Amino acid sequence: MKNNQIAAGLLILVLGFVIGASIHPQRQKAIAKATPDREYAMNIIYSVWPGWSVAKHTLEKISSVSPSIKTSFGGVPDNDSAKQIEELDPLIERKVNGIILNVADSKTLIDTVNKAASNRIPVVTFFCDTDSSKRLTFVSADERGSAKRLVEKTIQKLHKPEGRNANILISTVNPGIMVMNDRIQGVKDALKEVPWITLIDIVRDEADDAKGSEAIASALTRGQPIDMIVGTGGRSAMCAISALRERGLKKDDILITGWDSDKDTLQAIKDGWVEASSAPNMEFMTQTCVSILEAYNLHYTSIFPDRIDIPQTFIDKSNVDKFINAQK
Numbered sequence: 001m002k003n004n005q006i007a008a009g010l011l012i013l014v015l016g017f018v019i020g021a022s023i024h025p026q027r028q029k030a031i032a033k034a035t036p037d038r039e040y041a042m043n044i045i046y047s048v049w050p051g052w053s054v055a056k057h058t059l060e061k062i063s064s065v066s067p068s069i070k071t072s073f074g075g076v077p078d079n080d081s082a083k084q085i086e087e088l089d090p091l092i093e094r095k096v097n098g099i100i101l102n103v104a105d106s107k108t109l110i111d112t113v114n115k116a117a118s119n120r121i122p123v124v125t126f127f128c129d130t131d132s133s134k135r136l137t138f139v140s141a142d143e144r145g146s147a148k149r150l151v152e153k154t155i156q157k158l159h160k161p162e163g164r165n166a167n168i169l170i171s172t173v174n175p176g177i178m179v180m181n182d183r184i185q186g187v188k189d190a191l192k193e194v195p196w197i198t199l200i201d202i203v204r205d206e207a208d209d210a211k212g213s214e215a216i217a218s219a220l221t222r223g224q225p226i227d228m229i230v231g232t233g234g235r236s237a238m239c240a241i242s243a244l245r246e247r248g249l250k251k252d253d254i255l256i257t258g259w260d261s262d263k264d265t266l267q268a269i270k271d272g273w274v275e276a277s278s279a280p281n282m283e284f285m286t287q288t289c290v291s292i293l294e295a296y297n298l299h300y301t302s303i304f305p306d307r308i309d310i311p312q313t314f315i316d317k318s319n320v321d322k323f324i325n326a327q328k
Contacts, residue, residue, distance in 0.1 A: 038097040039070040040293055042286075043087055045104045045128070046173070046207050047075035049234050051260045051282060058286040069290070072096075079177060081108040092116050098293035100286070101135070103128045106178055122296045124289045127280075128178045129307075136296060137304040139289050141280035143179050146312035147186025150278040151230060152193075153314060154257050157275060158228055160196045166227040169219055170202040171212060171240060173233035183232035183259070200224055205231075205239045212239025217246050226254055234260040237274045261315065261323050269320045276316040279323070285310055 042059060044052055052075070059071035076083040081104040091099060092115055099116055101123055103109040110133040113123050117134035126139040158166055170187055172180045184202065191197050203219050205212025216239055220226060231237040237258025244254060251273040258265045258277040268274040288308065295301050315323055 037068050037070060038294070038297055039072065039094075040098045040100065040290055041072045041074065041091045041096045042100040042102075042289075043084065043091070044073075044075035044102040045079045045084065045177075046077065048077050049207060049260075050262050051234055051280075054282040055286045058283045059290070062287070062290055069294075071290075075102070076104065079104040079174060081105040084109070085112050088112050088116070092119055092121060095119060096121060097297055098290075099123045100289040100293070101125050101130075103130055103178075106130050109133070122293055124292050126285060126289055131306075137292060138307045139285055139292070140307055140309045141179075141285060142309040142311045143182035144186040144189065145309070146278045146280075147183040147232065148189045149311075150257055150276060150314060151187050151190035153316075154230075154255065154276050155190070155194060155197065155228070158197070158255055161225070161227065164225075165196050165198040167198050167200045167224055168228045168230060169200060169216070169226050171205045171216055171229060171231045171233065171236040172202060173207045173236075174204060175202060180232055187230050187232070197228075200226070205233055205236050207233055207235050209235055209239055209242060212236060213242035213246065216240050216243035220244075220247055220249075228255040229257070231256065231258045231277075234258075234262055234265075237265050237268060237277065238262070241268060241273050261327075263324075263327055266315070266320055266324050266327070269315060269317060270324065272317075276314060278312045279315055280312045281310055 042055060056073045059073055063069055063071045074087050076087065084104045099121060101113070103125060106129060110130050113130050113133040113135050116123050123135040124137055124139060125135050127141060129138040131138065160166055168191065170184060172184060174180055175184065188199065191199055201219055203215040205215055212235060216229065220243060229240040231240060237256055240256045256274045258274050260277065261279040265274060265277055269277060288310070292304060
């Protein structure tokens with residue numbers, strides 16, 4: 001709570017500067033003339049995930065309304081830390097004014113983050129952190145808490161089978177990634193409070209529809225009945241649907257949850273294949289990261305909370321149309 005209160009004050013202070021040109025264009029022009037241009041670079045993992053388009057679009061919008069701010073967007077298609085370091089080194093050499101980093105590996109990237117800091121380049125990590133590095137702060141989507149809330153709300157639709165416990169399967173991108181570990185732990189937190197539910201397995205879908213569908217389909221053939229599939233990756237829900245269809249199962253046979261707000265996941269919620277999803281507020285998170293870098297570079301403050309948690313949005317049939325219409 002304390003971190004969130006600090007973050008709220010910080011955002012009130014700097015967010016208007018970052019994206020306020022449309023509201024106060026004359027003031028923004030005056031500030032731009034008096035301030036050197038700044039370049040902020042975002043670098044992410046699993047760059048093929050459609051959800052990153054929101055972050056990229058937000059960066060472009062910030063640049064368009066703030067003449068003195070330039071942004072760039074890059075990343076690697078998987079979670080290869082060596083490839084990510086290869087992308088970050090030129091940014092450090094170019095002396096960009098700040099890096100927004102979704103790290104591939106918390107330990108491997110420490111030296112690179114520290115290298116940026118030693119070159120007076122502030123780094124804000126988001127989604128995945130390097131907490132022992134010299135990064136400025138960590139902007140999180142409250143992965144663990146959001147996963148717990150998603151499961152708590154969804155299992156209200158799950159009924160205890162006669163004569164046995166209900167069985168749950170987790171589908172995740174890669175259990176080695178910090179953000180996935182947090183989501184898995186959040187699921188486990190929720191299940192601790194329900195003694196008649198058993199977590200029987202965790203499968204890896206690698207954010208790939210074909211691989212994920214195969215992994216889930218294999219789990220469905222192991223003999224134990226599965227009553228609910230909890231997806232903790234952006235493609236997990238669609239992987240589950242493909243697996244069910246392959247086995248000739250219907251949408252009401254197994255309860256499915258997803259993650260994020262990909263168009264097909266939203267449509268699956270509307271059509272009844274997916275019960276609910278948890279979506280990070282990507283636009284707001286991106287704005288927050290840029291605002292923190294602006295506050296640092298413009299000397300508004302040198303003190304930042306160690307971590308800022310931004311709760312995610314629970315999506316089900318009651319509000320899915322809002323998200324679908326926003327993507328049109």
